[in-house]
Amino acid sequence: MGKGRTPCCDKEKVKRGPWSPAEDLRLISFIQKHGHQKWRALPKQAGLLRCGKCCRLRWINYLRPDVKRGNFTKDEEDEIIRLHETLGNKWSKIAAHFPGRTDNEIKNVWNTHLKKRLISKKENTQQKDESKDSSMATSSSSDKNPREAFAMPASDNAQDFKTDQLSNHGSSSSPSEEPEGLSSSSISSNVTNSGQVGVLNPEDQVGSLFNFIGGYYDVNNNTSEEVNKPDILDTAFDISFESDWEFWNMLDSFGPFQSDETESNDGIRSSNFREVENKWLMCLEYELGLESEDSDEAKPVGPEMNGMMMKPEGDMEMGHYHNTVQPSTK
DNA sequence: AAATTAGACAACCGCAGCTAG
DNA sequence: TCTAGCTGCGGTTGTCTAATT
Numbered sequence: 001m002g003k004g005r006t007p008c009c010d011k012e013k014v015k016r017g018p019w020s021p022a023e024d025l026r027l028i029s030f031i032q033k034h035g036h037q038k039w040r041a042l043p044k045q046a047g048l049l050r051c052g053k054c055c056r057l058r059w060i061n062y063l064r065p066d067v068k069r070g071n072f073t074k075d076e077e078d079e080i081i082r083l084h085e086t087l088g089n090k091w092s093k094i095a096a097h098f099p100g101r102t103d104n105e106i107k108n109v110w111n112t113h114l115k116k117r118l119i120s121k122k123e124n125t126q127q128k129d130e131s132k133d134s135s136m137a138t139s140s141s142s143d144k145n146p147r148e149a150f151a152m153p154a155s156d157n158a159q160d161f162k163t164d165q166l167s168n169h170g171s172s173s174s175p176s177e178e179p180e181g182l183s184s185s186s187i188s189s190n191v192t193n194s195g196q197v198g199v200l201n202p203e204d205q206v207g208s209l210f211n212f213i214g215g216y217y218d219v220n221n222n223t224s225e226e227v228n229k230p231d232i233l234d235t236a237f238d239i240s241f242e243s244d245w246e247f248w249n250m251l252d253s254f255g256p257f258q259s260d261e262t263e264s265n266d267g268i269r270s271s272n273f274r275e276v277e278n279k280w281l282m283c284l285e286y287e288l289g290l291e292s293e294d295s296d297e298a299k300p301v302g303p304e305m306n307g308m309m310m311k312p313e314g315d316m317e318m319g320h321y322h323n324t325v326q327p328s329t330k
Numbered sequence: 331a332a333a334t335t336a337g338a339c340a341a342c343c344g345c346a347g348c349t350a351g
Numbered sequence: 352t353c354t355a356g357c358t359g360c361g362g363t364t365g366t367c368t369a370a371t372t
Contacts, residue, residue, distance in 0.1 A: 018340075018366080040357065056358075057341070092360060103360075108339050111362095 015049040028063050061102045068100025072109055
């Protein structure tokens with residue numbers, strides 16, 4: 001368009017790089033309370049030093065409650081390949097066929113796995129063709145342009161690849177239909193990558209806030225294995241966003257989540273609040289893996305903390321944390 | 331054990347399209 | 352109709368981790 005537009009954010013004043021748990025919490029809490037009507041205004045309102053775009057991206061790709069993480073299944077990969085044949089690099093359109101999957105995720109899978117597979121498959125096909133050609137060369141005319149052999153339609157290659165993969169792996173499901181459970185109705189109702197969400201109603205807010213972070217973890221097994229969307233947990237863990245800016249600031253004041261607490265503004269807080277806050281913080285630190293699990297002090301006490309222990313194994317580190325379920329494909 | 335390389339994926343950037351004024 | 356602002360999309364980069372040398 002070429003119109004002079006104001007930049008979406010002042011890059012000098014905006015934080016960059018990986019999101020901290022505190023930022024995630026803040027974003028989640030804000031969207032829980034207020035929804036996201038205007039991404040541009042959201043960071044300011046939520047007190048985040050991020051641009052609206054980044055907040056949106058973080059929400060859509062990560063924090064959204066219906067986001068599905070974990071490895072792509074064989075069927076999903078096949079479906080991506082199939083859709084890519086027809087849609088090209090329209091990642092958002094492709095993602096619309098996969099409830100809970102994000103365009104970014106699909107794009108990454110394509111670029112890291114599927115594209116390479118297709119290329120190697122294509123090379124294999126080419127080699128086969130060449131060997132065929134050479135064997136037939138004696139009996140057939142030689143005016144065939146060698147490029148033509150390679151210039152077969154991509155769809156043919158991909159289709160070939162797909163059926164080949166399916167037969168090789170003995171995948172049982174029907175190859176080209178929508179993946180299991182992916183009815184169009186579920187798609188339209190479950191996922192809108194770009195759709196705006198309103199303020200969540202109380203039912204939607206039920207459950208641990210940590211449900212949002214990093215997908216869903218198996219609480220009982222304490223593993224980072226993604227589990228199906230859990231039943232709503234008993235404990236509503238609702239952060240009152242407006243309740244106390246000091247609290248958010250305190251979280252931020254830990255910087256990269258040091259555990260050596262430095263209290264600030266002591267005189268302002270009531271002891272009651274501080275007690276709640278300390279529990280909250282202890283729980284949070286435990287959740288974030290910042291507090292040694294051996295430490296008794298780190299373990300939250302009190303009935304209000306029951307059912308909130310969902311610490312994924314080793315997914316977080318100081319200053320950098322993954323709330324993803326790291327695939328084990330390497 | 332340290333250094334290097336490759337793979338994976340989160341995050342950023344800029345453009346396109348839509349919409350309101 | 353034009354302009355400006357906003358959101359969404361897709362390409363690309365940056366960073367971290369695992370594997371290899």
